Amino acid sequence: MGVIQEFFNNREIAIGIWVIIGLAVILPTKPARQFIKTAIPILFCKKFVIFYIVFLSFLGLVLFALNWAGLWDLTLLKDTVFWVLFVEFPLFAKAIEKADGGRFFSKLIRENVAIVVAIEFFVGFWTFSLITEIILIPLTVLISVLQVLAGQDKKHRSAKRFFDGLLVLWGIILLINAIYSLIHAPNQFLSFDTLKSLLLPLVLLVFNLPVVYGLALYNTYEQIFIRIKGSKSEQKKMKWQVIRFSGINLSKVSAIRKSLPNTIVCCRTSNDLQINLKKLARRLDLQIGENYMKRSRYYVLACIAGLILSFIGLIGANSDVSLKDLVTLNFVFDIPRIKEILTNIFSTMIVFSATLFFFAIGFAKKQREDVSQIKKYALYELLLSVKMQHSQLVDYPPIDEPADLFCAYVHNVYEVRAACDKVLAAYENLLTTWEQETLKNLQHSAMVLSEDFGISAENFREYSATQFCNFYDEKVRTAPQNEKINVFTHKIKTDIEKYSKHIEQFCEDFKHYY
Numbered sequence: 001m002g003v004i005q006e007f008f009n010n011r012e013i014a015i016g017i018w019v020i021i022g023l024a025v026i027l028p029t030k031p032a033r034q035f036i037k038t039a040i041p042i043l044f045c046k047k048f049v050i051f052y053i054v055f056l057s058f059l060g061l062v063l064f065a066l067n068w069a070g071l072w073d074l075t076l077l078k079d080t081v082f083w084v085l086f087v088e089f090p091l092f093a094k095a096i097e098k099a100d101g102g103r104f105f106s107k108l109i110r111e112n113v114a115i116v117v118a119i120e121f122f123v124g125f126w127t128f129s130l131i132t133e134i135i136l137i138p139l140t141v142l143i144s145v146l147q148v149l150a151g152q153d154k155k156h157r158s159a160k161r162f163f164d165g166l167l168v169l170w171g172i173i174l175l176i177n178a179i180y181s182l183i184h185a186p187n188q189f190l191s192f193d194t195l196k197s198l199l200l201p202l203v204l205l206v207f208n209l210p211v212v213y214g215l216a217l218y219n220t221y222e223q224i225f226i227r228i229k230g231s232k233s234e235q236k237k238m239k240w241q242v243i244r245f246s247g248i249n250l251s252k253v254s255a256i257r258k259s260l261p262n263t264i265v266c267c268r269t270s271n272d273l274q275i276n277l278k279k280l281a282r283r284l285d286l287q288i289g290e291n292y293m294k295r296s297r298y299y300v301l302a303c304i305a306g307l308i309l310s311f312i313g314l315i316g317a318n319s320d321v322s323l324k325d326l327v328t329l330n331f332v333f334d335i336p337r338i339k340e341i342l343t344n345i346f347s348t349m350i351v352f353s354a355t356l357f358f359f360a361i362g363f364a365k366k367q368r369e370d371v372s373q374i375k376k377y378a379l380y381e382l383l384l385s386v387k388m389q390h391s392q393l394v395d396y397p398p399i400d401e402p403a404d405l406f407c408a409y410v411h412n413v414y415e416v417r418a419a420c421d422k423v424l425a426a427y428e429n430l431l432t433t434w435e436q437e438t439l440k441n442l443q444h445s446a447m448v449l450s451e452d453f454g455i456s457a458e459n460f461r462e463y464s465a466t467q468f469c470n471f472y473d474e475k476v477r478t479a480p481q482n483e484k485i486n487v488f489t490h491k492i493k494t495d496i497e498k499y500s501k502h503i504e505q506f507c508e509d510f511k512h513y514y
Contacts (some may be wrong), residue, residue, distance in 0.1 A: 014133035052229040062207040062234035097215035100254035123174045220253045230268045237270035299360035306353035380429040382419035397496040399489045414460045417446035438509045445499040
């Protein structure tokens, strides 16, 4: 046990013990054996094996470079393995599902540099005794599961509040334990090794982004290629046309995937595809929301590159350092050997790049404010209707109270749907790709929910709360039903939950317009 505790803390050992127990119970069962028989051939098919080789080779090069620079050693091997299993592999699945442009990757980096990441690391740095952890791990999991289950039904609202309180109390206990341990053993936490452990996930994420990007790009191309029809020679020509059009630009290839019916599916020859790609290119050029900020972003990136190159050149001109010393910041200026010409050049470049950098930031801010003002005007009706709906969302849809349902959802959902239709018809080119995606998801969920009610968009204003209650009660009475579920109310509840999530997502994505 002592050898194991040299590599793993008590919490990790406790989790490992419970995982082994769980596997020992589950694996002998027939469903588990059938799942393994089905999953193994998929996980080790030719495409996956090639991807594993590429990823592990790239990861090996990254670790070698970090080790050479003194930023990684074998003491971080456990953290690296955990990161690959529980962060990188889920990230691959997330990239395949959602990655369609630069916003996905910038959001990914922001999530990993958030202050909450440092707090989680700080709280999880210290653990309790092994016996305590073995008891607390299943207890915490059980409370979390019960909290989720209690949140599914309005009847269990008090139970959910109770479990919420227990989890908050547990978080406070962990924080107090971490602060107490820091006060009594500060040197254990305040060290360079701890800093390396904290920064390791972010460093690995940044260096492995090319693999994630490549996987998302390959997956998107594959989704397009399987929809190409025609003779073999024409298919080959069309594939090359798609590659020449998009290259390694994930946003462009994603634009083709999102418009498959208009670009790929309807084509049988390369000439047809060429015409459709030209139409798509013109449409992308008209996307003001996507293109307006490109110049300012280019200025900012160019200035950052200029600053970095200037500092590297200045250091290189004034010190005898190896590349390794430069990477690890292990150098000292050698004043007697200053090369005056290079020093003056790079010093001037630093001042020039820094000045342009601040100008570029200001220019980007001005452009963002300009386009935001235009969008606020164009989206005013939509923003107002969504804000009204968001203020009336409730945790549990009142499907048994038609009067409350009418006030909270029915009137608002038709207003939101009409506003979405108007914006997408008239102002779609003002929106960025991800804003369009959010808006289309909201439009679809609003359309589905309004159709569930069975009232046309033209007639919903004719209903008062009393009339709707009578109409709703009649729908409930005539709907198919068993002992537990009424089909009509069940669908209303399910679609309200989806609609509410899209309202929340819209408010989050468009919060800077409010």
